Amino acid sequence: xxxxxxxRSLSVTFRGEQAVRAVEDVSFSLAExxxxxxxxxxxxxxxxxxxxxxxxxxxxxAVSGAVLFQGRDLLALAEREMxxxxxxxxxxxxxxxxxxxxxxHTVGRQVAEPLRxxxxxxxxxxxxxACRALAALGFADAPGLMRLYPSQCSGGMNxxxxxxxxxxxxxxxxIADEPTKGLDRDRVADVAGELGRLVAERGxxxxxxxxxxxxxxxxxxxxxxxxxxxxxxxGPAREVLGxxxxxxxxxxxxxxxxxxxxxxxxxxxxxxDPPAGCRFHPRCSFCVDRCRTERPALAAAGRRLVRCRxxx
Amino acid sequence: MTGLLAKGIRYAVSLLVVVVLTFALPRAMPGDPxxxxxxxxxxxxxxxxxxIRAEIGLDRxxxxxxxxxxxxxxxxxxxxxxxxxxPVFDLLVARMGWTLLFTGIAIVVGAAIGILAGTVAGWRPxxxxxxxxxxxxxxxxCTPPYFLALLFLSFFSFRLGLFPFKGLYDxxxxxxxxxxxxxPVLVLTLFAAARNTLIMRGxxxxxxGSLYALYARARGLSDRAVLFxxxxxxxxxxxxxxxxxxxGFIFSGALFVEIVFSLxxxxxxxxxxxxxxxxxLLQGAFLVIAVMVVCANLAADLVYLLxxxxxxxxxQ
Numbered sequence: 362x363x364x365x366x367x368x369r370s371l372s373v374t375f376r377g378e379q380a381v382r383a384v385e386d387v388s389f390s391l392a393e394x395x396x397x398x399x400x401x402x403x404x405x406x407x408x409x410x411x412x413x414x415x416x417x418x419x420x421x422x423a424v425s426g427a428v429l430f431q432g433r434d435l436l437a438l439a440e441r442e443m444x445x446x447x448x449x450x451x452x453x454x455x456x457x458x459x460x461x462x463x464x465x466h467t468v469g470r471q472v473a474e475p476l477r478x479x480x481x482x483x484x485x486x487x488x489x490x491a492c493r494a495l496a497a498l499g500f501a502d503a504p505g506l507m508r509l510y511p512s513q514c515s516g517g518m519n520x521x522x523x524x525x526x527x528x529x530x531x532x533x534x535x536i537a538d539e540p541t542k543g544l545d546r547d548r549v550a551d552v553a554g555e556l557g558r559l560v561a562e563r564g565x566x567x568x569x570x571x572x573x574x575x576x577x578x579x580x581x582x583x584x585x586x587x588x589x590x591x592x593x594x595x596g597p598a599r600e601v602l603g604x605x606x607x608x609x610x611x612x613x614x615x616x617x618x619x620x621x622x623x624x625x626x627x628x629x630x631x632x633x634d635p636p637a638g639c640r641f642h643p644r645c646s647f648c649v650d651r652c653r654t655e656r657p658a659l660a661a662a663g664r665r666l667v668r669c670r671x672x673x
Numbered sequence: 674m675t676g677l678l679a680k681g682i683r684y685a686v687s688l689l690v691v692v693v694l695t696f697a698l699p700r701a702m703p704g705d706p707x708x709x710x711x712x713x714x715x716x717x718x719x720x721x722x723x724x725i726r727a728e729i730g731l732d733r734x735x736x737x738x739x740x741x742x743x744x745x746x747x748x749x750x751x752x753x754x755x756x757x758x759x760p761v762f763d764l765l766v767a768r769m770g771w772t773l774l775f776t777g778i779a780i781v782v783g784a785a786i787g788i789l790a791g792t793v794a795g796w797r798p799x800x801x802x803x804x805x806x807x808x809x810x811x812x813x814x815c816t817p818p819y820f821l822a823l824l825f826l827s828f829f830s831f832r833l834g835l836f837p838f839k840g841l842y843d844x845x846x847x848x849x850x851x852x853x854x855x856x857p858v859l860v861l862t863l864f865a866a867a868r869n870t871l872i873m874r875g876x877x878x879x880x881x882g883s884l885y886a887l888y889a890r891a892r893g894l895s896d897r898a899v900l901f902x903x904x905x906x907x908x909x910x911x912x913x914x915x916x917x918x919x920x921g922f923i924f925s926g927a928l929f930v931e932i933v934f935s936l937x938x939x940x941x942x943x944x945x946x947x948x949x950x951x952x953x954l955l956q957g958a959f960l961v962i963a964v965m966v967v968c969a970n971l972a973a974d975l976v977y978l979l980x981x982x983x984x985x986x987x988x989q
Contacts, residue, residue, distance in 0.1 A: 417887060440896070444894070444895050448894075453888070455888055461884045461887075462888070463889070464983055474892055474894070475893055510983070
């Protein structure tokens, strides 16, 4: 069976005064109903992958490769065809839901919008469906909530409103872009629980973009670790994050508070001028001469793929 | 409710400051206020001066003068112009209608054009069309209105002979008024439109980059739907403030345009009052304009309450 989403050799370059190669040769796939996470620190290109899949990159971005969704290459679609995919085929949840909602429109209108845009439903019909969707997410007073504006709701309420709006058309794929960034621990648990329940109930595939390793572990079946625009290690979440092979993944896991807060020395390289050879070599304690000149390929190691010459 | 109350107090204080300033200004001028009022080109005896001084109440304490000033303001008595031998209030009312008419048209049409042009320029700022619109708006807004008025007058009236040179009308018909007012209204409209275009452009550029616009696209809305359904309304909010501010600005701009086109509006009245040192008239005109600007700002605040739920919430 072909996967629901199949990203093949995706590269994204932002043209400007200096070309920024944000994503380099990323291949990743997602089966129906599967939960996978792209993890990495800020600026590693994981959000760019998500935006490329949803066709939400700014006009100045040059994208190559292929993004096959249900067998169709999304990168080859005309804008009008892509509009039909967004919302109906692929739902997106952004971090900071309070900013993702238009402050001048009521909550109800924004949740009902996909129904009106994609199915041409009448206002009353769409609003009734939106109200049911909000009630299904646990709002006791959904009709009252429909009339509120985002500024009258708490961040947690807006989070669920966004979730309702993004899933009201039951898209087979949901992309969550840093859904837990900037939240305290209780809220992180809420949001993770919310997403987990949604995926389990509806069988939606979830592509989770996160820097939060515990959340990725809690939700994802598979994980891909990104560093400086590349995937450095990918495989089953428990294996990759429980017993990391790539030196960067090891560093990432070791930097977690529960593992002693050990930071990786140095800083992420500039995407304008990434290091030659292995991109992680300036910060790697296992670095040998070949790492400085030869770029390693992703090589199979058991059930995972690792981009390192030193760890088979 | 406390927010509304605070706003109300703020406006009341601004009004009070305006009134105090217009009261203090002629009294702080160098020279004898009475001489200022009646003008330097007349010679009167000291006895007459004292009589006028007593009539105006300048021989009484300042507090008493202020109280009586407030009292006459409440009765719409803005003083008497000795130059034009008429009550200031009547003079202003007679002229204000015309100025309000053509600045009003310019403000409304200019805002509409500015919102449209600014949206075009801001939505795809990299295109040639957007750059042309921005450049044109920048050029017009940098040109003083009176200079623009002179250019238009020399081109359309002198060269092409399409419009009359001066005045509000030849005969009091609608067609004649339109014919006479076309150029001045055009100049002020262009000026207001250019300012609004620049503000709107910046606002659209900012709003289209916001997360809610991206999220609207992510829900499957077309570019057009994102622009007209989401960005346009949010981006138009600063225009409301600008219109209120423009009210004062356009008014002063109208002054010079009125002079260029010899229109008998408030601008020419003020201009003549400045040249003739008609202090009571100037004092009254300043007060009326200041009150109008304060009212325009009050109206803008009320409009915000209507269209922006975030502000509505603060007000509650």
